[in-house]
Amino acid sequence: MVVTEQDFDFVRLLVCDQAGIVLDAGKQYLVEARLGPLAKRHGLASITALLDRVRGARDLALRQEVVEAMTTNETTFFRDFEPFEALRKHVVPSLMAARAATRELRFWYGASSTGQEPYSVVMMLAEHFPALASWNVQHVATDINLDVLKRAREGRYTQSEINRGLPATYLVKYFEKQGLEWQLKPAVRERVRFEPINLVKPWPPLGAFDVVMLRNVMIYFDVPSKREILGRIRRVLRADGYFFLGGAESPLGLDDHFHRMPYDRAGCYCLGEASGTAQRGAA
Numbered sequence: 001m002v003v004t005e006q007d008f009d010f011v012r013l014l015v016c017d018q019a020g021i022v023l024d025a026g027k028q029y030l031v032e033a034r035l036g037p038l039a040k041r042h043g044l045a046s047i048t049a050l051l052d053r054v055r056g057a058r059d060l061a062l063r064q065e066v067v068e069a070m071t072t073n074e075t076t077f078f079r080d081f082e083p084f085e086a087l088r089k090h091v092v093p094s095l096m097a098a099r100a101a102t103r104e105l106r107f108w109y110g111a112s113s114t115g116q117e118p119y120s121v122v123m124m125l126a127e128h129f130p131a132l133a134s135w136n137v138q139h140v141a142t143d144i145n146l147d148v149l150k151r152a153r154e155g156r157y158t159q160s161e162i163n164r165g166l167p168a169t170y171l172v173k174y175f176e177k178q179g180l181e182w183q184l185k186p187a188v189r190e191r192v193r194f195e196p197i198n199l200v201k202p203w204p205p206l207g208a209f210d211v212v213m214l215r216n217v218m219i220y221f222d223v224p225s226k227r228e229i230l231g232r233i234r235r236v237l238r239a240d241g242y243f244f245l246g247g248a249e250s251p252l253g254l255d256d257h258f259h260r261m262p263y264d265r266a267g268c269y270c271l272g273e274a275s276g277t278a279q280r281g282a283a
């Protein structure tokens with residue numbers, strides 16, 4: 001199905017307003033690839049017919065479906081590897097020392113997609129930090145897309161999703177076969193609370209976090225949205241907490257309160273002066 005110029009402009013404004021996502025000129029092919037199948041699923045003959053139902057906010061559920069269809073949910077277990085190594089080698093040991101009195105840790109994954117990112121952390125912690133079993137460790141995972149959140153809660157993955165980044169030892173230990181798919185055991189799934197949160201709209205009260213992962217989502221946002229979100233992250237990140245961005249993302253030139261930690265290519269940042277990193281588990 002083809003997208004007209006008028007429909008393309010409408011979708012660009014809609015996803016920018018609803019999700020902060022900037023759709024560059026020339027991305028008509030993306031709209032066609034994402035909204036064509038959605039129109040078909042609704043028994044509609046064209047993208048125009050689909051958008052006509054959304055125009056003027058006539059069908060809010062369908063509007064959400066259109067916005068969701070335009071999100072990119074690409075993710076893998078242990079994506080990029082280095083962030084998880086930084087957590088294992090530096091961040092978690094340093095936080096366990098700092099929180100020995102309260103024995104409480106809170107993680108937030110702000111664009112968790114189908115759940116591979118939070119579940120990777122849960123499995124890594126179970127594997128390398130058995131002492132945390134007696135701590136109060138909370139994992140809050142959020143996303144704008146209700147469909148990926150549903151899949152994340154189910155914790156079911158195809159063989160090809162499993163093949164992308166999951167060590168075989170983890171598959172054996174933490175998953176069970178369900179037909180052609182693999183499902184995470186309840187003990188892992190129950191550790192993560194999945195909830196819808198739109199990063200560019202007001203956030204509900206979240207409390208304070210020791211670790212915030214906001215990886216591979218800021219790339220889609222415009223500069224004012226990035227600045228606003230980084231400012232809000234500062235308010236939910238504990239003073240000695242750690243913030244992770246994706247490999248192609250940086251707070252540089254957007255917010256000078258974040259300092260990069262020297263953990264290879266982990267994309268890990270802390271608040272405060274970089275000189276303080278020596279006491280914070282810097283390599």
Ligand SMILES: C[S@@+](CC[C@H](N)C(=O)[O-])C[C@H]1O[C@@H](n2cnc3c(N)ncnc32)[C@H](O)[C@@H]1O
Pocket residue numbers: 018019020021071072073074075076079110111112113114117142143144145148197198199200214215216217220246
């Ligand atoms: C490319 S995935 C990143 C997944 C994971 N963080 C990773 O790095 O593998 C980006 C996710 O951001 C979500 N997203 C896009 N816009 C959003 C918004 N305004 N608020 C919350 N989540 C959003 C998408 O639904 C998608 O699941």
